[in-house]
Amino acid sequence: MIVQMTDTATGTAAYINPTYVVTLRPDPADPDHVSIVRLRDGESIRVKGDHREVADKLARAH
Known part of the structure; x- marks a missing residue:
C-alpha cells in the first residue's frame, strides 16, 4: 500500500511505498516536526x- 506524506521542501504530497524505505530518522534541524525518509534507491x-x-503510518500501510 502507498502512504501519502507531505514533502517539506515543496509542500506537496509525496507518495511512499513502505517496502522501499531503508531508514527513517528525525531531521536534526527540526526533530519534532520533520522526518527524513531514505529510500532504497538512495x-x-x-x-x-x-x-x-x-513510522506508525508506514507500519500500518505495510
Missing part, C-alpha cells in the same frame, strides 16, 4: 511529522 525525502508518527 533518495532522501523530508516529510512533515515526528519520526514516531511517520
Whole structure:
C-alpha cells in the first residue's frame, strides 16, 4: 500500500511505498516536526511529522 506524506521542501504530497524505505530518522534541524525518509534507491525525502508518527503510518500501510 502507498502512504501519502507531505514533502517539506515543496509542500506537496509525496507518495511512499513502505517496502522501499531503508531508514527513517528525525531531521536534526527540526526533530519534532520533520522526518527524513531514505529510500532504497538512495533518495532522501523530508516529510512533515515526528519520526514516531511517520513510522506508525508506514507500519500500518505495510
